[in-house]
Structures are given as C-alpha cells and as structure tokens.
Amino acid sequence: MPDFHSPLEAFLYWEAKTPNNVFLKQPVGEKELTYTFAEAGAEARKIASHLQSYNLPNRSHVALLSKNCAHWIMADLAIMMAGCVSIPIYPTLNDTSIKQILEHSDSKAIIVGKLDNFEAQKLGIPDIPIIGIRLFGIQDGDNWEEIVAKNNKLEEVYIPKHDDLHTIIYTSGTTGNPKGVMHTVSNFMVSSRTLVKVFELPNNLRLFSYLPLAHVAERLMINAGVFLGAPISFFDTMESFAKDLENTQPHIFFAVPRIWTKFREKILDSMPQKKLNILLNIPVINTIVKSKLKQKLGLKEAVFIVSAAAPIASSLVNWYKKLGITIQQGYGMTEDCCVSHFNLPNASKTGTVGKTLIGVKAKLSPEGEICIKNDCLMLGYYKSPEATADVFDEEGYLKTGDKGEFDHDGYLLITGRVKDQFKTDKGKYISPSHMELIMSANTDIEQICIVGTGIPQPIALVTLSELGKLKSKEQLTASLAETIESMNPTLEKHEKIEKVVVMKEDWNVANGLTTPSLKVKRNAIEKIHQEFYKTWFENTKTVIFE
Numbered sequence: 327m328p329d330f331h332s333p334l335e336a337f338l339y340w341e342a343k344t345p346n347n348v349f350l351k352q353p354v355g356e357k358e359l360t361y362t363f364a365e366a367g368a369e370a371r372k373i374a375s376h377l378q379s380y381n382l383p384n385r386s387h388v389a390l391l392s393k394n395c396a397h398w399i400m401a402d403l404a405i406m407m408a409g410c411v412s413i414p415i416y417p418t419l420n421d422t423s424i425k426q427i428l429e430h431s432d433s434k435a436i437i438v439g440k441l442d443n444f445e446a447q448k449l450g451i452p453d454i455p456i457i458g459i460r461l462f463g464i465q466d467g468d469n470w471e472e473i474v475a476k477n478n479k480l481e482e483v484y485i486p487k488h489d490d491l492h493t494i495i496y497t498s499g500t501t502g503n504p505k506g507v508m509h510t511v512s513n514f515m516v517s518s519r520t521l522v523k524v525f526e527l528p529n530n531l532r533l534f535s536y537l538p539l540a541h542v543a544e545r546l547m548i549n550a551g552v553f554l555g556a557p558i559s560f561f562d563t564m565e566s567f568a569k570d571l572e573n574t575q576p577h578i579f580f581a582v583p584r585i586w587t588k589f590r591e592k593i594l595d596s597m598p599q600k601k602l603n604i605l606l607n608i609p610v611i612n613t614i615v616k617s618k619l620k621q622k623l624g625l626k627e628a629v630f631i632v633s634a635a636a637p638i639a640s641s642l643v644n645w646y647k648k649l650g651i652t653i654q655q656g657y658g659m660t661e662d663c664c665v666s667h668f669n670l671p672n673a674s675k676t677g678t679v680g681k682t683l684i685g686v687k688a689k690l691s692p693e694g695e696i697c698i699k700n701d702c703l704m705l706g707y708y709k710s711p712e713a714t715a716d717v718f719d720e721e722g723y724l725k726t727g728d729k730g731e732f733d734h735d736g737y738l739l740i741t742g743r744v745k746d747q748f749k750t751d752k753g754k755y756i757s758p759s760h761m762e763l764i765m766s767a768n769t770d771i772e773q774i775c776i777v778g779t780g781i782p783q784p785i786a787l788v789t790l791s792e793l794g795k796l797k798s799k800e801q802l803t804a805s806l807a808e809t810i811e812s813m814n815p816t817l818e819k820h821e822k823i824e825k826v827v828v829m830k831e832d833w834n835v836a837n838g839l840t841t842p843s844l845k846v847k848r849n850a851i852e853k854i855h856q857e858f859y860k861t862w863f864e865n866t867k868t869v870i871f872e
Contacts, residue, residue, distance in 0.1 A: 340555040353562040375479060376473045387432050390414050391437070396560060414539060426504075507661055517546050518550045534559050534576040544580070571623070572621065577630070584773075589623060631653050635843050662703055694741070746759060761776050772789045780859055785825040786825070
C-alpha cells in the first residue's frame with residue numbers, strides 16, 4: 327500500500343488504479359445503488375466545482391448534515407477537492423443545536439442528505455448556500471442531482487497539505503455545549519495508518535458504515551477503508567438494518583455497548599437463555615447454533631469486532647464469547663483521534679481497554695486521570711483558547727477526563743470519569759462507573775445512572791430494555807431487587823445501592839438525555855431528577871416506579 331499523505335490522495339489512487347471497482351453500496355427500498363471509484367469521483371468533482379462557484383473565501387468551512395450514506399462520502403470528498411474544511415453535524419441534532427454549530431464553526435455552505443425530519447431541522451440553518459440531495463427528499467437549496475447532470479467536473483482538485491486543517495468535529499458533549507475539535511490532514515493519516523497496522527486489516531476488506539460519520543471513530547474506520555480501496559456498504563432504514571448488515575458480512579464491526587446489549591436482546595427474544603444454554607452444551611449442535619447466530623448478526627466473516635465509546639460490562643463480553651464472538655474493547659477520544667489503547671487478538675484482557683498503542687505515551691496524573699500524548703493530538707478547540715489550554719498539561723499531554731489504573735501486564739482499566747464523581751451527604755466520594763457496569767448485566771435494564779448527591783447512600787436510576795418492558799411490575803421488582811442484593815456485598819459500605827428507580831420515559835437524543843453516540847448525559851438527568859432524590863430515598867420500597 328502506498329504511503330498516502332491525505333484521505334483524498336488515497337481515494338485518487340484507487341480511482342486511477344481501480345476505476346471500475348465498486349466503492350459505495352447504497353440500498354434504497356428494494357434496490358441497491360452502487361458507485362464505482364470513477365463514478366464517485368465524477369460526482370464529487372462536480373459538487374466540488376459547484377462549491378467553488380459560490381466564490382467562498384479560501385479554505386472555507388462547509389458543513390455536512392446527513393445520516394450515513396454513499397452521498398456522505400462523496401460530499402466529504404467534494405469538500406476536500408474544493409479546498410474546504412468539513413464540519414460534520416450529527417443527523418439527530420435539533421434545529422437549536424444545528425444553528426449553534428453552524429454559527430460557531432463559521433460554516434459558509436452546507437450539504438444536506440439523508441435525514442428523518444429535515445423540516446424541523448432546517449429552521450437552524452442560517453442564510454448560507456444549501457446543496458440538497460433529492461434522492462433523500464431534500465427539496466431545499468441547489469439540487470445535487472441537477473448539479474451532477476449539468477456541471478463540468480473540477481479538473482484541478484485541491485491537494486491537501488500535511489498541516490492543513492482537515493475537519494472540525496463537534497464533540498457530542500456529555501457536559502455543556504459541544505466543542506469544535508480541530509484536526510489536521512496529518513492527524514487523520516497518522517490515525518488511519520495506526521488502525522490499519524494494529525488491526526491487521528485484510529486487503530480484501532469489506533466495510534459496513536452505520537455509526538454516525540460525524541463521530542471520529544466511524545470516520546476513521548471508513549478512512550482506513552479508503553486507504554485499502556475497500557467497498558463500503560450502508561443501510562437503508564432501521565427496519566432493514568439487520569438484513570443490510572447480514573447481506574454485507576463486514577470484516578470489521580465497530581459498536582458501542584448499547585448496540586451489543588440490543589443485539590443480545592434480539593437473540594434472547596427469539597431464543598430464551600435457558601434454551602440457548604442447552605443448545606450450546608450439545609456437541610455439533612453448538613457449532614451450528616453459533617454459525618447461524620453469527621450469520622444472522624452479520625459477523626460470520628468479521629476478523630475484528632470492537633466495542634468502544636463507553637465501558638462495556640465484562641459479563642456482556644463473556645456472554646458473546648460463548649457464541650464464538652470475541653469483542654475487543656478499545657479506548658480513544660475525538661481529541662486524540664482515537665489513538666490511545668486497544669485490546670488486540672494477540673494481546674487482550676476482558677475488563678480492560680487494552681495496552682498503549684504504538685506511538686502513544688500514556689501516564690496517570692497524581693489524581694489518577696489518564697493523560698495521553700501521540701502524533702495526532704488535536705490542534706485545539708475552535709475559537710476556544712482557554713478550553714484548549716485547560717485540556718493539556720505542562721508536558722503537552724491531553725487530559726482525558728477519565729480515571730484509570732494500569733495492571734501488572736500494562737493493560738488499562740477505566741475506573742470512572744473525573745467529573746462523574748459525586749459525594750453523598752455522609753461526605754464520601756463515589757465513582758459510579760464500575761457499579762453501573764455490574765448492574766448492566768441485568769438484561770431488564772437499558773440504561774443506568776447511579777446518583778446520590780444530598781442523600782446518605784446512592785440510588786440507581788434506570789430505564790427498561792425491550793425485554794424488561796414485557797415484564798410485570800412484580801417481575802421487575804424481583805429482578806431489580808435481586809441485582810441489588812447480589813451486587814451490594816461486593817461494594818464498599820458507602821457505595822451500596824439503597825434504591826432502584828425505574829424511569830417512566832426512555833433517555834434518548836430527542837429529549838436531551840443521551841448524546842448522539844448514546845452516552846448518558848449525567849448532568850441533564852441530575853438536573854431533572856435531583857429534587858426527588860430525598861423522597862425516593864425515604865420510600866419504603868427498594869424498587870420504585872417513577
């Protein structure tokens with residue numbers, strides 16, 4: 327593989343070397359649209375030409391608002407070809423958040439693609455040029471398809487320089503407003519090379535893109551695919567997701583813990599745990615069952631299966647191991663371009679996020695905060711010099727905000743978030759992360775937030791999984807009480823859970839209680855519920871339904 331100097335250079339190489347190879351596969355209803363490298367390149371060049379016709383200032387910022395689709399990749403290529411900087415926006419954000427990002431990022435134009443409710447979101451777009459993709463029902467602005475039909479291709483594409491600003495990625499923000507993380511072309515190349523090397527990705531790589539491309543991890547995985555000239559498939563709708571994934575059978579699959587929990591729910595919905603245990607204990611039959619489940623999940627040919635973005639319970643990892651599915655947990659941030667720690671097939675330990683990756687220096691501060699230094703750290707937060715200064719220490723290490731410990735073999739264990747600590751009215755500090763992981767073994771629970779400010783002992787706020795919602799209150803009370811009774815003896819006296827409170831509504835992006843990457847927004851949940859802690863704590867029941 328050549329030593330590419332930018333994502334665009336990698337694409338241009340494959341466009342010239344394998345123009346007729348299929349690059350992008352986009353299912354739409356009953357049909358599948360495909361784009362070869364040559365076809366994708368032609369569309370991107372025409373959109374780039376149109377972007378330049380706006381006569382924007384040099385190196386202008388161009389936003390990209392869309393769910394994952396073939397056009398997201400072509401739009402990103404077009405932004406690079408036109409010599410602009412991309413501002414990806416999570417497709418689930420509301421109009422207020424979109425407006426905030428577009429204004430803060432100084433975006434001069436926006437490309438709008440596949441979305442669920444653009445009518446509500448477009449109120450957040452200021453008076454800037456819009457390119458709308460009609461295939462996905464976007465009628466506003468200039469017509470992508472018309473541009474492709476009528477425009478000439480941009481012949482002289484901009485070739486990005488090593489230290490050019492490549493993108494500004496707005497963090498999903500579990501606390502406060504999102505911050506714009508600035509990454510150079512070089513950062514993306516260092517990160518992609520590292521991922522290709524440590525994951526030992528095959529040259530015949532096949533990818534399935536579904537986690538938001540506005541998130542750094544998904545974008546880097548796709549970037550690594552472009553490095554290798556890999557075909558990239560997408561899904562059409564949530565209803566077709568399972569079928570589209572099964573049809574693709576990707577070689578690498580990346581998911582957040584919430585998705586692994588959802589997959590387990592679906593399996594147990596069709597095959598209860600008792601029946602599964604029996605079948606897995608029968609020779610020959612167990613091989614057939616594992617093979618069928620892996621085929622159905624779309625993981626039969628996966629060579630590297632990843633969980634990251636949030637801690638995953640060891641019990642869940644071990645559950646999948648019994649099915650012959652090995653989930654490797656990794657750790658990285660938008661700010662360090664995902665190059666930090668990873669479990670690898672030849673060096674893996676459940677319950678940890680792996681060893682320090684090649685080219686990375688890691689240390690713990692006196693308070694136990696994980697600090698990282700690598701060759702792809704962000705330039706800083708856009709227009710936020712104070713926040714940038716705060717996140718680096720005097721030696722230039724990035725302060726991650728996570729607390730951790732290294733074991734004797736050099737594996738990193740995440741023990742919690744620095745800002746997630748709270749103090750009960752007994753004056754004892756509690757880091758809830760490890761307790762939430764233990765509780766997550768209960769398949770009736772979807773999400774957990776352990777709190778305790780102003781009360782003597784912590785309480786657990788939970789939402790129910792689909793399996794949990796099928797149970798009666800009596801069954802749930804027994805299940806949740808049993809979880810507390812079994813876990814409390816393993817905890818310190820001041821950590822023991824006093825109550826479980828079942829929330830009446832789910833936590834999601836729409837109500838502002840999770841980030842677009844499905845992490846619980848502790849601050850937002852506490853703000854709504856803290857006034858009730860004392861009442862819940864004094865309730866005589868162990869399990870309370872809100």
